[in-house]
Amino acid sequence: METKKVAIVGYNRIPFARMNTAYTDKGNQDLLLPALNGLIDRYHLKGKLLGEVAGGATIKHISESNLIRETVMNTSLDPATPACDLQQACDTGIEAAVYIGNKIALGQIESGIACGVEAMSNIPFESSPRLRKALLKANKEKSAFGKIKQLLSPKLKDWMPIPYKGQEPKTGLVMGGHTEITAKYYEISREDQDELAFRSHQNMAKAYDEGFFNDMITPVYGLDKDNNLRRDTSLEKLATLKPAFDKQNGTLTAGNSTPFTDGASAVLLASEEWAKANDLPILAYITFSEIAGIEYVENKQNLLLAPVFAAERMLKKAEMNLEDFDYYEIHEAFAAQVLATLKIWENDDLAKKFGLEKTLGKIDRNKLNIKGGSLAVAHPFAATGGRIIGTLAKILNEKGSGKGFISICAARGQGVTMILEK
């Protein structure tokens, strides 16, 4: 069976905001809706029946079980447009694009939107098992006395809401705790981490100055730019920041780690025929993607390094080398995870020790995250994949030719890579 080419025809996002800043009282739907509406306006999709919209949020409230469909029904798309919720940590956005892209490739749909959102400021709290049990029992009690008796049964501490800690359930460590181990194991220096973070901010500031983001961000709730960008940062300032996860001997800081972030993004994908019929130019094509998992309970240093294997498999299928790309977009969850990934791809001994057949090659740092990466733009988990795909598609479209490589690491030891071609 012949597969169809998967075209990227549009992209939009809202400005990303550090948690508890611009979008404090906004939920997932409040953030996703303007990202979708901006896409719909820009690409004249009002009233259109799309094949499907897929996406998600890494963290949702109970009431948001059909978040994407609920949000789609509040847009001006034809309300018969179906939608699907996906969730896969920080690779949610890119996996949504793979899902929609595969349906287009198979001819099941002609068009679709891949989207992602994270409302970290509005994150749900959990209740203790004892409180939950008491509330459920109280609900079943017939008499007021019985209800009160149940409600008085939990201890005071059981009434305390349990906040999100972002820990890996299998290790009890947060992402930063794992990545601190990564930095030590792969000998990633503080200076190199700060240098990568500094460059991320510089690249993004330049991209803003050149107007790169002008036609891809919908201002909303009083914010018209990503608010994590620091034009006043410097290597000297970064060097003064205290370690965040290992206070004594750590090298990860607030400057070389992503902050918790609110934001949303959306990518419009289509077959070539649909794009032509709707008079929409093609920015780039998705030609390959790969997902990999990695063991990280014994080898805690490897939690965010699954893209190392995804890249190896993908390049083999694409019959390409790592050096063959014009641009690289590597998600900067932490500077240390990016640098460890690059080191394994480049270094003979490390590659072998890691289980690669051979080194994948060296990436020209001048081609890496040239419009800024997650350290500068910040990182609303499920929205990062869409941001990266949209950014790279626009870079390739402006160049008019070429190939781009994407790598996104994720919690639970997973990672996704993708190739875009103009």
Ligand SMILES: CC(=O)CC(=O)SCCNC(=O)CCNC(=O)[C@H](O)C(C)(C)COP(=O)(O)OP(=O)(O)OC[C@H]1O[C@@H](n2cnc3c(N)ncnc32)[C@H](O)[C@@H]1OP(=O)(O)O
């Ligand atoms: C989830 C997945 O599937 C995969 C992934 O992507 S993993 C990544 C997931 N993300 C995370 O785990 C988030 C990790 N981040 C954190 O936990 C927190 O942001 C953190 C502990 C690193 C820092 O938290 P914090 O201390 O509250 O940060 P914050 O107050 O903003 O900054 C601390 C200081 O550094 C300064 N700073 C931060 N970045 C700076 C920069 N680039 N330049 C100069 N100064 C900077 C701030 O101005 C602040 O200074 P003051 O104390 O003088 O105000």
